[in-house]
Amino acid sequence: xxxxxxxxxxxxxxxxxxxxxxxxxxxxxxxxxxxxxxxxxxxxxxxxxxxxxxxxxxxxxxxxxxxxxxxxxxxxxxxxxxxxxxxxxxxxxxxxxxxxxxxxxxxxxxxxxxxxxxxxxxxxxxxxxxxxxxxxxxxxxxxxxxxxxxxxxxxxxxxxxxxxxxxxxxxxxxxxxxxxxxxxxxxxxxxxxxxxxxxxxxxxxxxxxxxxxxxxxxxxxxxxxxxxxxxxxxxxxxxxxxxxxxxxxxxxxxxxxxxxxxxxxxxxxxxxxxxxxxxxxxxxxxxxxxxxxxxxxxxxxxxxxxxxxxxxxxxxxxxxxxxxxxxxxxxxxxxxxxxxxxxxxxxxxxxxxxxxxxxxxxxxxxxxxxxxxxxxxxxxxxxxxxxxxxxxxxxxxxxxxxxxxxxxx
Amino acid sequence: xxxxxxxxxxxxxxxxxxxxxxxxxxxxxxxxxxxxxxxxxxxxxxxxxxxxxxxxxxxxxxxxxxxxxxxxxxxxxxxxxxxxxxxxxxxxxxxxxxxxxxxxxxxxxxxxxxxxxxxxxxxxxxxxxxxxxxxxxxxxxxxxxxxxxxxxxxxxxxxxxxxxxxxxxxxxxxxxxxxxxxxxxxxxxxxxxxxxxxxxxxxxxxxxxxxxxxxxxxxxxxxx
Numbered sequence: 001x002x003x004x005x006x007x008x009x010x011x012x013x014x015x016x017x018x019x020x021x022x023x024x025x026x027x028x029x030x031x032x033x034x035x036x037x038x039x040x041x042x043x044x045x046x047x048x049x050x051x052x053x054x055x056x057x058x059x060x061x062x063x064x065x066x067x068x069x070x071x072x073x074x075x076x077x078x079x080x081x082x083x084x085x086x087x088x089x090x091x092x093x094x095x096x097x098x099x100x101x102x103x104x105x106x107x108x109x110x111x112x113x114x115x116x117x118x119x120x121x122x123x124x125x126x127x128x129x130x131x132x133x134x135x136x137x138x139x140x141x142x143x144x145x146x147x148x149x150x151x152x153x154x155x156x157x158x159x160x161x162x163x164x165x166x167x168x169x170x171x172x173x174x175x176x177x178x179x180x181x182x183x184x185x186x187x188x189x190x191x192x193x194x195x196x197x198x199x200x201x202x203x204x205x206x207x208x209x210x211x212x213x214x215x216x217x218x219x220x221x222x223x224x225x226x227x228x229x230x231x232x233x234x235x236x237x238x239x240x241x242x243x244x245x246x247x248x249x250x251x252x253x254x255x256x257x258x259x260x261x262x263x264x265x266x267x268x269x270x271x272x273x274x275x276x277x278x279x280x281x282x283x284x285x286x287x288x289x290x291x292x293x294x295x296x297x298x299x300x301x302x303x304x305x306x307x308x309x310x311x312x313x314x315x316x317x318x319x320x321x322x323x324x325x326x327x328x329x330x331x332x333x334x335x336x337x338x339x340x341x342x343x344x345x346x347x348x349x350x351x352x353x354x355x356x357x358x359x360x361x362x363x364x365x366x367x368x369x370x371x372x373x374x375x376x377x378x379x380x381x382x383x384x385x386x387x388x389x390x391x392x393x394x395x396x397x398x399x400x401x402x403x404x405x406x407x408x409x
Numbered sequence: 410x411x412x413x414x415x416x417x418x419x420x421x422x423x424x425x426x427x428x429x430x431x432x433x434x435x436x437x438x439x440x441x442x443x444x445x446x447x448x449x450x451x452x453x454x455x456x457x458x459x460x461x462x463x464x465x466x467x468x469x470x471x472x473x474x475x476x477x478x479x480x481x482x483x484x485x486x487x488x489x490x491x492x493x494x495x496x497x498x499x500x501x502x503x504x505x506x507x508x509x510x511x512x513x514x515x516x517x518x519x520x521x522x523x524x525x526x527x528x529x530x531x532x533x534x535x536x537x538x539x540x541x542x543x544x545x546x547x548x549x550x551x552x553x554x555x556x557x558x559x560x561x562x563x564x565x566x567x568x569x570x571x572x573x574x575x576x577x578x579x580x581x582x583x584x585x586x587x588x589x590x591x592x593x594x595x596x597x598x599x600x601x602x603x604x605x606x607x608x609x610x611x612x613x614x615x616x617x618x619x620x621x622x623x624x625x626x627x628x629x630x631x632x633x
Contacts, residue, residue, distance in 0.1 A: 002520075405501055
């Protein structure tokens with residue numbers, strides 16, 4: 001109790017010195033807060049970079065000239081859809097259809113409409129969720145199922161007198177691409193009944209083909225292929241990299257397991273969708289810049305700690321210069337070395353704690369620094385400052401008490 | 410009764426470049442209830458002997474016994490806290506403590522309760538013939554004589570057996586010098602302290618019961 005009272009009394013009576021030390025401390029804490037805040041926000045920016053800067057990837061033909069209307073092998077499509085490094089995979093398959101049931105010979109009069117099988121709304125370029133009016137209890141997740149449902153163009157529904165919730169019979173033809181050359185054949189796929197679960201009015205269609213007048217779940221169409229023993233091919237595919245910090249693992253998987261090739265612009269024109277372009281340049285550039293900043297800031301840490309220790313040492317050293325006699329007097333009255341050290345150290349600790357709180361509060365008010373950053377910077381300041389003080393105090397041990405008390409005599 | 414015995418004490422200051430023999434084969438003894446004066450020129454070794462008697466340092470050779478116990482084997486911080494106290498020429502009061510707080514320091518250091526220490530400090534200050542208002546004054550507000558009397562009061566607060574004074578009147582006028590000598594004499598004879606005063610002031614030395622002469626590190630009896 002006596003020691004604590006003496007420390008508090010000395011701090012309050014060394015008013016100007018204490019205020020000066022607190023001001024120096026507050027400035028140091030503010031600088032540390034700015035430094036730690038910078039490090040924290042850079043780290044946070046880096047961690048959130050994948051959310052802010054998505055890395056998209058698109059499947060194309062080998063020479064990169066075509067990104068839709070290709071033939072993407074089913075195993076490649078499933079390789080992408082099942083990859084742990086992929087999120088939001090979007091695949092489409094195009095087809096032609098007519099209302100009702102008709103034979104191949106009757107196609108000229110009946111095969112009038114274009115359709116698409118998709119597994120996500122983004123499969124139709126420019127189509128938004130708001131463009132579709134779903135039947136109650138149904139939403140866009142229906143596109144990820146194998147249900148026999150369809151979303152029809154609003155004009156087509158009006159013209160044909162169809163309503164939401166009704167069943168409609170569709171005869172679907174698929175596109176078959178010649179293995180060699182550029183011929184495309186349209187051949188029958190299936191005739192089936194589909195429930196109308198939505199109607200669509202695409203306001204801002206951006207695709208290169210005719211906008212689809214019927215949209216079916218991709219896997220429902222895929223099952224139709226399987227039922228007819230026709231090999232399935234998707235005609236466009238894209239996805240977003242789930243964790244851009246694992247780009248290398250993704251690239252390796254896509255290259256060796258899923259067997260995608262990089263785009264070779266001099267390659268021959270083919271419909272085979274076997275090349276993958278990952279648009280990672282912007283992400284890598286941004287991540288490298290942030291990592292560079294972070295490394296620089298981290299590299300500065302030892303110097304910052306050394307500077308704070310030096311400030312603590314200097315403040316205490318200068319302050320103790322005028323208090324050597326006091327220390328000698330304490331010792332001559334029988335105050336042990338440890339207790340004398342504690343009394344002088346306690347004063348600095350109290351001042352440093354005050355500076356720490358005041359500096360942190362100022363940073364909180366003016367810079368809105370986060371609590372954990374304040375705690376980190378505060379702790380760093382407190383420990384480094386006291387380390388400097390301890391070094392300055394240890395120098396007192398070397399002084400002769402008698403010499404110090406006799407020199408003014 | 411013998412309080413302190415000094416036996417064949419040598420003390421050598423060693424620096425990086427030289428060593429100086431400050432005390433050479435010093436032997437003497439000091440009894441309680443007696444005032445001693447050690448006189449000698451500057452640099453003769455008086456202050457060195459005092460610092461050894463105060464337990465601030467240890468002899469290079471020889472021993473100092475306090476009530477039969479070798480100072481080397483004692484906890485010297487405890488010795489200064491409980492047995493010996495020093496009064497200096499430059500008073501050396503804590504500058505940011507009031508007179509009363511200065512006197513309370515050794516008592517509180519020994520664990521005495523604050524209130525009790527405050528009452529005792531007032532008594533000691535009053536015994537030194539100082540007015541009560543001095544209690545609330547800081548050292549820089551007091552005269553030299555007042556400061557020295559507060560320093561003596563602080564020394565008495567230790568409630569020890571030995572009072573060591575290093576040129577206690579060196580910075581005082583003759584009136585204050587007379588008062589301090591009287592106080593020291595009373596402490597020796599009424600409070601039964603062993604009072605050892607280092608001085609080169611003849612009047613102070615004359616007031617002592619025994620006088621020693623320190624010359625070139627050697628101690629000799631000046632007058633019985």
